[in-house]
Amino acid sequence: MDPISHAASGAVALLTLKERPLHRFALPLAALAAASPDVDIFFATGPLQFLLLHRGITHSLAALPLLGLLLACAARVLWRTDTPGRWTFASTWLFMCGMVGLHIWLDIVTTYGTMIFLPFSHERVRLNGLFIVDPLLTLPLLAGLAYAVKKSSRAAALAAFAWIFLWPGLGVALNSLHTANVTARLAAQGREVEQVTVLPDALSPLFWRVLYSEAQIDAQKGIRQTHVFEQALDAFGQEKGTALEHKAMPAELAEDLTRASTTCGYFLDFTVLPVLSPLRKQDIPVGPDASQPQAKQSASVDIPSKSFWLVRDLRFGTSLLFVRKLMAMRPNADIPFQLMVELIRDDSAKSGFALAGERLRFSDSGRDSGWQKPRTPGKISFLNWLTGLR
Numbered sequence: 001m002d003p004i005s006h007a008a009s010g011a012v013a014l015l016t017l018k019e020r021p022l023h024r025f026a027l028p029l030a031a032l033a034a035a036s037p038d039v040d041i042f043f044a045t046g047p048l049q050f051l052l053l054h055r056g057i058t059h060s061l062a063a064l065p066l067l068g069l070l071l072a073c074a075a076r077v078l079w080r081t082d083t084p085g086r087w088t089f090a091s092t093w094l095f096m097c098g099m100v101g102l103h104i105w106l107d108i109v110t111t112y113g114t115m116i117f118l119p120f121s122h123e124r125v126r127l128n129g130l131f132i133v134d135p136l137l138t139l140p141l142l143a144g145l146a147y148a149v150k151k152s153s154r155a156a157a158l159a160a161f162a163w164i165f166l167w168p169g170l171g172v173a174l175n176s177l178h179t180a181n182v183t184a185r186l187a188a189q190g191r192e193v194e195q196v197t198v199l200p201d202a203l204s205p206l207f208w209r210v211l212y213s214e215a216q217i218d219a220q221k222g223i224r225q226t227h228v229f230e231q232a233l234d235a236f237g238q239e240k241g242t243a244l245e246h247k248a249m250p251a252e253l254a255e256d257l258t259r260a261s262t263t264c265g266y267f268l269d270f271t272v273l274p275v276l277s278p279l280r281k282q283d284i285p286v287g288p289d290a291s292q293p294q295a296k297q298s299a300s301v302d303i304p305s306k307s308f309w310l311v312r313d314l315r316f317g318t319s320l321l322f323v324r325k326l327m328a329m330r331p332n333a334d335i336p337f338q339l340m341v342e343l344i345r346d347d348s349a350k351s352g353f354a355l356a357g358e359r360l361r362f363s364d365s366g367r368d369s370g371w372q373k374p375r376t377p378g379k380i381s382f383l384n385w386l387t388g389l390r
Contacts, residue, residue: 001106001130003035005138008145009106009164010034010099015148015157021077022084027149029075033099036071037107047360047367048263048375051270051337059104060118068097102164109168111199111315113270124270129171131200132316137167174205178237182210192216194226197272199315201232202323208233209319211273213248226250228273232319240319246275249311252351257341260355261374267339267360271313279308279340285357285371306356311339334363340371 014020014030037058044050057063072093077083079092087095107114110132113124130137144160147153179198186193194213201207210231217225226248232240254274257264268274316336318324327333338361346354360369 001110002133002138003038005134005141006035006038006103006106007031008138008141009102009161012141012145012148012157012160012164013099013102014095015145016154016161018154019085021079021086023077025075025077029078030095030099033071033075033096034103037067037100037103041365044365044367047362047365047369048266050362050365050367051266051360055107055112055114055124057115057118059107059114059116061104061116062119064097064100064104067100068093071096071099106164106168109172122269127168127172128175128197128199129168131202131204133202134167134200134204136203137163140167171200171205174237175200175208178208178210178233181237182212182233186212195273197315198233198237202318202320206235207320208235208237209317211314213273228275228314230314230317230319246314247277249274249276250351253343253353256349256351256353257355260376261358262377263358263360263369263375264339264341264355265377267311267337270337271311272315274311274313277310277312279310283310283340283359284308285342306342306344308340308342310335311341313337330364332363332366336364337362342371 008031010030010033011027013034014027020026038054040053040056040058041050044053058067072079072089072095075092075096078095079087079089104114104116108116108125109127109129111126111128112132113126115122116125117123140163141160144156144163148157148160175198179196182198183193183196186196192215194215196210196212199209199211201209210233211228212231213226213228215226228246228248229243230246231243234240249268249271253276254268258268259265312335318327338359340359340361341355342357343353344356346352355374357371358369358374359371360367362368
Protein backbone atom coordinates (compact mmCIF):
# COMPACT_ATOMS: atom_id res chain seq x y z
CA MET A 1 0.00 0.00 0.00
CA ASP A 2 1.15 3.54 -0.69
CA PRO A 3 2.68 5.67 2.12
CA ILE A 4 -0.15 8.24 2.03
CA SER A 5 -2.73 5.59 2.90
CA HIS A 6 -0.50 4.21 5.65
CA ALA A 7 0.04 7.63 7.22
CA ALA A 8 -3.64 8.58 6.95
CA SER A 9 -4.67 5.33 8.63
CA GLY A 10 -2.52 6.15 11.66
CA ALA A 11 -3.89 9.67 11.97
CA VAL A 12 -7.47 8.39 11.71
CA ALA A 13 -6.80 5.72 14.33
CA LEU A 14 -5.64 8.36 16.83
CA LEU A 15 -8.74 10.50 16.23
CA THR A 16 -11.04 7.59 17.04
CA LEU A 17 -9.86 7.61 20.68
CA LYS A 18 -11.87 9.51 23.28
CA GLU A 19 -8.83 10.09 25.47
CA ARG A 20 -5.60 10.99 23.74
CA PRO A 21 -2.61 13.26 24.31
CA LEU A 22 -3.40 16.86 23.39
CA HIS A 23 -0.11 17.76 21.79
CA ARG A 24 0.53 19.29 18.37
CA PHE A 25 2.83 16.40 17.50
CA ALA A 26 0.35 13.69 18.44
CA LEU A 27 -1.29 13.41 15.03
CA PRO A 28 1.97 13.54 13.02
CA LEU A 29 3.51 10.95 15.32
CA ALA A 30 0.56 8.60 14.80
CA ALA A 31 0.84 9.04 11.04
CA LEU A 32 4.59 8.41 11.07
CA ALA A 33 4.17 5.35 13.27
CA ALA A 34 1.67 3.80 10.85
CA ALA A 35 4.08 4.37 7.96
CA SER A 36 7.25 3.45 9.87
CA PRO A 37 7.68 -0.21 8.82
CA ASP A 38 8.58 1.02 5.33
CA VAL A 39 11.82 2.40 6.75
CA ASP A 40 13.25 -0.91 5.52
CA ILE A 41 13.71 0.48 2.00
CA PHE A 42 16.42 2.87 3.25
CA PHE A 43 18.61 -0.09 4.22
CA ALA A 44 18.39 -1.75 0.82
CA THR A 45 21.46 -0.83 -1.23
CA GLY A 46 20.75 -3.16 -4.14
CA PRO A 47 17.85 -4.98 -5.76
CA LEU A 48 18.41 -8.24 -3.88
CA GLN A 49 18.49 -6.42 -0.55
CA PHE A 50 15.34 -4.53 -1.57
CA LEU A 51 13.62 -7.81 -2.40
CA LEU A 52 14.52 -9.31 0.97
CA LEU A 53 14.17 -6.28 3.25
CA HIS A 54 11.08 -4.54 1.91
CA ARG A 55 8.03 -5.98 3.64
CA GLY A 56 10.44 -8.16 5.55
CA ILE A 57 11.50 -8.11 9.20
CA THR A 58 10.00 -4.67 9.97
CA HIS A 59 6.65 -6.04 8.76
CA SER A 60 6.80 -9.27 10.78
CA LEU A 61 4.61 -10.17 13.73
CA ALA A 62 7.64 -11.25 15.76
CA ALA A 63 9.29 -7.83 15.41
CA LEU A 64 6.06 -5.89 15.98
CA PRO A 65 6.46 -5.49 19.78
CA LEU A 66 10.08 -4.34 19.42
CA LEU A 67 9.27 -1.83 16.70
CA GLY A 68 6.35 -0.61 18.81
CA LEU A 69 8.75 -0.15 21.73
CA LEU A 70 11.16 1.90 19.64
CA LEU A 71 8.31 4.07 18.38
CA ALA A 72 7.01 4.58 21.93
CA CYS A 73 10.45 5.72 23.08
CA ALA A 74 10.67 8.13 20.14
CA ALA A 75 7.18 9.51 20.92
CA ARG A 76 8.04 10.67 24.43
CA VAL A 77 5.82 13.75 24.13
CA LEU A 78 2.79 11.45 24.24
CA TRP A 79 3.63 10.16 27.75
CA ARG A 80 5.57 13.15 29.10
CA THR A 81 4.16 14.46 32.40
CA ASP A 82 3.49 17.99 31.11
CA THR A 83 1.41 16.81 28.10
CA PRO A 84 -2.37 17.33 28.63
CA GLY A 85 -4.24 14.03 28.45
CA ARG A 86 -0.93 12.17 28.35
CA TRP A 87 -0.76 8.42 28.06
CA THR A 88 1.35 6.11 30.16
CA PHE A 89 4.40 4.61 28.53
CA ALA A 90 2.61 1.24 28.41
CA SER A 91 -0.43 2.65 26.63
CA THR A 92 1.83 4.51 24.18
CA TRP A 93 3.63 1.25 23.45
CA LEU A 94 0.33 -0.56 22.85
CA PHE A 95 -0.85 2.20 20.52
CA MET A 96 2.39 2.07 18.53
CA CYS A 97 2.12 -1.70 18.26
CA GLY A 98 -1.37 -1.16 16.89
CA MET A 99 -0.03 1.25 14.28
CA VAL A 100 2.51 -1.32 13.10
CA GLY A 101 -0.24 -3.93 12.98
CA LEU A 102 -2.40 -1.54 10.95
CA HIS A 103 0.44 -1.12 8.47
CA ILE A 104 0.84 -4.89 8.15
CA TRP A 105 -2.89 -5.30 7.50
CA LEU A 106 -2.89 -2.78 4.64
CA ASP A 107 0.10 -4.53 3.10
CA ILE A 108 -1.07 -8.13 3.25
CA VAL A 109 -4.34 -7.31 1.48
CA THR A 110 -2.37 -6.24 -1.63
CA THR A 111 -0.64 -8.44 -4.21
CA TYR A 112 3.02 -7.75 -3.34
CA GLY A 113 3.48 -10.22 -0.48
CA THR A 114 4.51 -9.54 3.12
CA MET A 115 6.81 -11.80 5.17
CA ILE A 116 4.87 -11.53 8.42
CA PHE A 117 6.30 -14.77 9.85
CA LEU A 118 9.99 -13.79 9.74
CA PRO A 119 12.40 -14.94 11.05
CA PHE A 120 10.72 -18.34 11.35
CA SER A 121 9.32 -18.53 7.83
CA HIS A 122 9.97 -16.58 4.62
CA GLU A 123 6.45 -17.16 3.30
CA ARG A 124 4.93 -14.08 1.70
CA VAL A 125 1.32 -13.50 2.68
CA ARG A 126 -0.79 -11.83 -0.02
CA LEU A 127 -4.57 -11.73 0.15
CA ASN A 128 -4.98 -10.10 -3.28
CA GLY A 129 -7.84 -7.87 -2.20
CA LEU A 130 -6.51 -4.47 -3.32
CA PHE A 131 -4.34 -3.06 -6.08
CA ILE A 132 -1.01 -1.64 -4.83
CA VAL A 133 -2.46 1.89 -5.13
CA ASP A 134 -6.21 2.02 -4.52
CA PRO A 135 -7.85 5.47 -4.76
CA LEU A 136 -11.18 3.93 -3.69
CA LEU A 137 -9.55 3.21 -0.33
CA THR A 138 -7.34 6.28 -0.06
CA LEU A 139 -9.71 9.08 -1.11
CA PRO A 140 -12.54 8.20 1.34
CA LEU A 141 -9.91 7.72 4.03
CA LEU A 142 -8.43 11.18 3.40
CA ALA A 143 -11.89 12.75 3.21
CA GLY A 144 -12.85 11.21 6.55
CA LEU A 145 -9.59 12.37 8.11
CA ALA A 146 -10.00 15.93 6.83
CA TYR A 147 -13.58 16.15 8.09
CA ALA A 148 -12.66 14.65 11.47
CA VAL A 149 -9.86 17.20 11.94
CA LYS A 150 -11.86 20.20 10.73
CA LYS A 151 -15.05 19.42 12.65
CA SER A 152 -13.46 17.57 15.58
CA SER A 153 -15.77 14.71 14.63
CA ARG A 154 -14.99 11.39 16.26
CA ALA A 155 -17.84 9.82 14.28
CA ALA A 156 -16.13 10.72 11.01
CA ALA A 157 -12.87 9.25 12.29
CA LEU A 158 -14.65 6.04 13.32
CA ALA A 159 -16.26 5.76 9.88
CA ALA A 160 -12.92 6.29 8.13
CA PHE A 161 -11.25 3.77 10.45
CA ALA A 162 -13.94 1.19 9.68
CA TRP A 163 -13.34 1.79 5.95
CA ILE A 164 -9.72 0.61 6.42
CA PHE A 165 -11.07 -2.86 7.18
CA LEU A 166 -14.39 -3.02 5.33
CA TRP A 167 -13.11 -2.04 1.88
CA PRO A 168 -10.12 -4.42 1.78
CA GLY A 169 -12.27 -7.12 3.37
CA LEU A 170 -14.76 -6.77 0.51
CA GLY A 171 -11.94 -7.12 -1.99
CA VAL A 172 -10.63 -10.29 -0.32
CA ALA A 173 -14.14 -11.81 -0.26
CA LEU A 174 -14.77 -10.99 -3.93
CA ASN A 175 -11.37 -12.40 -4.86
CA SER A 176 -12.29 -15.70 -3.22
CA LEU A 177 -15.63 -15.75 -5.06
CA HIS A 178 -14.09 -14.93 -8.45
CA THR A 179 -11.34 -17.52 -7.94
CA ALA A 180 -13.89 -20.26 -7.30
CA ASN A 181 -16.00 -19.23 -10.28
CA VAL A 182 -13.07 -18.95 -12.71
CA THR A 183 -11.66 -22.32 -11.57
CA ALA A 184 -15.02 -24.00 -12.09
CA ARG A 185 -15.48 -22.34 -15.47
CA LEU A 186 -12.06 -23.47 -16.74
CA ALA A 187 -12.67 -27.00 -15.48
CA ALA A 188 -16.01 -27.09 -17.30
CA GLN A 189 -14.17 -26.17 -20.51
CA GLY A 190 -11.91 -29.19 -20.08
CA ARG A 191 -8.81 -27.05 -19.60
CA GLU A 192 -5.83 -28.72 -17.94
CA VAL A 193 -5.22 -25.81 -15.55
CA GLU A 194 -2.51 -26.15 -12.91
CA GLN A 195 -2.81 -22.87 -10.99
CA VAL A 196 -5.34 -20.02 -10.86
CA THR A 197 -4.56 -16.63 -9.32
CA VAL A 198 -7.15 -13.84 -9.36
CA LEU A 199 -5.71 -10.35 -8.88
CA PRO A 200 -7.31 -6.96 -8.29
CA ASP A 201 -6.78 -4.58 -11.16
CA ALA A 202 -6.70 -0.81 -10.78
CA LEU A 203 -10.05 0.48 -9.49
CA SER A 204 -11.01 -2.93 -8.15
CA PRO A 205 -13.57 -4.30 -7.40
CA LEU A 206 -14.76 -2.90 -10.74
CA PHE A 207 -11.89 -4.58 -12.61
CA TRP A 208 -9.98 -7.81 -12.00
CA ARG A 209 -7.40 -9.99 -13.72
CA VAL A 210 -6.79 -13.72 -13.59
CA LEU A 211 -3.53 -15.55 -14.26
CA TYR A 212 -3.65 -19.27 -14.83
CA SER A 213 -1.15 -21.85 -16.05
CA GLU A 214 -2.05 -24.66 -18.42
CA ALA A 215 -0.03 -27.57 -19.74
CA GLN A 216 -0.15 -28.00 -23.52
CA ILE A 217 1.35 -30.44 -25.99
CA ASP A 218 3.34 -28.94 -28.84
CA ALA A 219 2.11 -31.02 -31.78
CA GLN A 220 5.12 -30.18 -33.97
CA LYS A 221 7.85 -30.88 -31.40
CA GLY A 222 5.95 -33.46 -29.39
CA ILE A 223 6.87 -31.90 -26.04
CA ARG A 224 4.78 -30.81 -23.09
CA GLN A 225 5.00 -27.11 -22.27
CA THR A 226 3.28 -24.90 -19.72
CA HIS A 227 1.84 -21.54 -20.70
CA VAL A 228 0.52 -18.75 -18.52
CA PHE A 229 -2.64 -16.95 -19.61
CA GLU A 230 -3.57 -13.43 -18.56
CA GLN A 231 -7.29 -12.61 -18.73
CA ALA A 232 -9.15 -9.42 -17.83
CA LEU A 233 -12.30 -9.78 -15.71
CA ASP A 234 -15.18 -7.41 -15.04
CA ALA A 235 -16.74 -6.60 -11.67
CA PHE A 236 -18.71 -9.86 -11.79
CA GLY A 237 -15.70 -12.02 -12.58
CA GLN A 238 -16.63 -12.53 -16.25
CA GLU A 239 -13.98 -12.56 -18.97
CA LYS A 240 -13.35 -9.38 -20.96
CA GLY A 241 -11.54 -9.53 -24.28
CA THR A 242 -9.02 -12.16 -25.36
CA ALA A 243 -6.62 -13.85 -22.99
CA LEU A 244 -2.92 -13.10 -23.51
CA GLU A 245 -0.59 -16.09 -23.64
CA HIS A 246 2.91 -16.19 -22.13
CA LYS A 247 5.61 -18.87 -21.88
CA ALA A 248 5.86 -20.14 -18.31
CA MET A 249 9.19 -20.63 -16.60
CA PRO A 250 9.78 -24.41 -16.90
CA ALA A 251 9.88 -26.12 -13.50
CA GLU A 252 13.16 -27.90 -14.30
CA LEU A 253 14.83 -24.64 -15.26
CA ALA A 254 13.52 -22.92 -12.13
CA GLU A 255 15.04 -25.69 -9.99
CA ASP A 256 18.41 -25.40 -11.72
CA LEU A 257 18.47 -21.60 -11.38
CA THR A 258 17.53 -21.79 -7.69
CA ARG A 259 20.34 -24.23 -6.98
CA ALA A 260 22.84 -22.14 -8.92
CA SER A 261 22.00 -18.68 -7.60
CA THR A 262 20.74 -17.03 -4.44
CA THR A 263 19.42 -14.14 -6.52
CA CYS A 264 17.42 -16.40 -8.83
CA GLY A 265 16.12 -18.44 -5.90
CA TYR A 266 14.74 -15.47 -4.04
CA PHE A 267 13.35 -13.84 -7.15
CA LEU A 268 11.50 -16.98 -8.20
CA ASP A 269 10.19 -17.37 -4.66
CA PHE A 270 8.87 -13.81 -4.92
CA THR A 271 7.01 -14.48 -8.16
CA VAL A 272 3.60 -16.15 -8.48
CA LEU A 273 3.58 -17.40 -12.08
CA PRO A 274 6.96 -16.41 -13.57
CA VAL A 275 7.07 -16.10 -17.35
CA LEU A 276 9.98 -16.27 -19.75
CA SER A 277 10.61 -14.13 -22.83
CA PRO A 278 13.67 -13.31 -24.99
CA LEU A 279 15.68 -10.47 -23.53
CA ARG A 280 15.38 -7.12 -25.26
CA LYS A 281 18.38 -6.22 -27.40
CA GLN A 282 19.22 -3.12 -25.37
CA ASP A 283 19.55 -5.23 -22.19
CA ILE A 284 21.97 -7.78 -23.62
CA PRO A 285 25.50 -7.10 -22.31
CA VAL A 286 28.07 -5.77 -24.72
CA GLY A 287 30.54 -8.44 -25.76
CA PRO A 288 28.84 -11.84 -25.61
CA ASP A 289 27.11 -12.90 -28.83
CA ALA A 290 23.50 -13.77 -28.04
CA SER A 291 22.62 -14.62 -31.61
CA GLN A 292 23.86 -18.21 -31.51
CA PRO A 293 22.54 -20.67 -34.12
CA GLN A 294 19.68 -22.89 -33.01
CA ALA A 295 21.40 -25.85 -31.40
CA LYS A 296 20.14 -29.07 -29.86
CA GLN A 297 16.96 -28.46 -27.87
CA SER A 298 16.13 -29.69 -24.39
CA ALA A 299 13.22 -32.11 -24.11
CA SER A 300 11.24 -29.68 -21.97
CA VAL A 301 12.76 -26.22 -22.58
CA ASP A 302 12.76 -24.63 -26.02
CA ILE A 303 15.95 -22.56 -25.58
CA PRO A 304 19.00 -22.22 -27.85
CA SER A 305 22.36 -23.46 -26.58
CA LYS A 306 23.33 -19.95 -25.47
CA SER A 307 20.88 -17.12 -25.03
CA PHE A 308 19.59 -14.29 -22.86
CA TRP A 309 16.17 -14.32 -21.24
CA LEU A 310 13.91 -12.11 -19.17
CA VAL A 311 12.03 -13.59 -16.20
CA ARG A 312 9.19 -11.53 -14.81
CA ASP A 313 5.97 -11.69 -12.85
CA LEU A 314 2.69 -10.67 -14.47
CA ARG A 315 0.90 -9.71 -11.27
CA PHE A 316 2.14 -6.11 -11.35
CA GLY A 317 0.54 -5.38 -14.71
CA THR A 318 -2.91 -4.11 -15.62
CA SER A 319 -5.49 -4.79 -18.31
CA LEU A 320 -6.68 -1.17 -18.38
CA LEU A 321 -5.25 0.94 -21.19
CA PHE A 322 -5.50 4.28 -19.37
CA VAL A 323 -3.68 2.82 -16.36
CA ARG A 324 -0.91 1.50 -18.61
CA LYS A 325 -0.55 4.99 -20.04
CA LEU A 326 -0.33 6.45 -16.55
CA MET A 327 2.25 3.86 -15.52
CA ALA A 328 4.28 4.69 -18.62
CA MET A 329 4.55 8.28 -17.33
CA ARG A 330 6.22 7.32 -14.06
CA PRO A 331 9.98 7.92 -13.62
CA ASN A 332 12.09 5.01 -14.93
CA ALA A 333 8.92 3.49 -16.39
CA ASP A 334 9.54 -0.14 -17.27
CA ILE A 335 8.64 -3.64 -16.11
CA PRO A 336 8.76 -3.26 -12.30
CA PHE A 337 10.72 -6.40 -11.32
CA GLN A 338 13.09 -8.02 -13.79
CA LEU A 339 15.46 -10.98 -13.61
CA MET A 340 17.73 -11.31 -16.64
CA VAL A 341 19.66 -14.52 -17.16
CA GLU A 342 22.25 -15.87 -19.57
CA LEU A 343 21.81 -19.60 -20.19
CA ILE A 344 24.31 -22.02 -21.73
CA ARG A 345 23.91 -25.64 -22.72
CA ASP A 346 24.73 -28.12 -19.91
CA ASP A 347 23.60 -31.70 -20.32
CA SER A 348 24.36 -32.46 -16.66
CA ALA A 349 21.65 -30.06 -15.49
CA LYS A 350 18.09 -31.26 -15.04
CA SER A 351 16.78 -28.72 -17.53
CA GLY A 352 19.74 -29.14 -19.85
CA PHE A 353 20.93 -25.58 -19.20
CA ALA A 354 23.21 -23.81 -16.75
CA LEU A 355 23.26 -20.22 -15.52
CA ALA A 356 26.23 -18.24 -16.86
CA GLY A 357 25.23 -14.72 -15.83
CA GLU A 358 22.45 -12.82 -14.09
CA ARG A 359 21.13 -9.31 -13.60
CA LEU A 360 18.42 -8.12 -11.22
CA ARG A 361 16.76 -4.81 -12.05
CA PHE A 362 13.97 -2.98 -10.22
CA SER A 363 13.18 0.00 -12.41
CA ASP A 364 10.92 1.93 -10.02
CA SER A 365 13.40 1.94 -7.16
CA GLY A 366 16.35 2.58 -9.47
CA ARG A 367 18.19 -0.49 -8.16
CA ASP A 368 20.18 -2.53 -10.65
CA SER A 369 22.76 -5.20 -9.91
CA GLY A 370 24.25 -5.06 -13.39
CA TRP A 371 25.41 -8.21 -15.13
CA GLN A 372 27.38 -10.49 -12.83
CA LYS A 373 28.33 -14.09 -12.22
CA PRO A 374 25.74 -16.16 -10.31
CA ARG A 375 25.86 -15.71 -6.56
CA THR A 376 25.80 -19.23 -5.16
CA PRO A 377 24.03 -19.96 -1.84
CA GLY A 378 26.37 -19.79 1.16
CA LYS A 379 26.28 -20.31 4.90
CA ILE A 380 23.47 -18.70 6.84
CA SER A 381 24.54 -16.21 9.52
CA PHE A 382 22.25 -14.92 12.28
CA LEU A 383 21.64 -11.68 10.37
CA ASN A 384 20.90 -13.63 7.20
CA TRP A 385 18.47 -15.85 9.09
CA LEU A 386 16.77 -12.81 10.60
CA THR A 387 16.24 -11.04 7.31
CA GLY A 388 15.86 -14.05 5.02
CA LEU A 389 19.15 -13.50 3.17
CA ARG A 390 20.96 -16.71 2.23
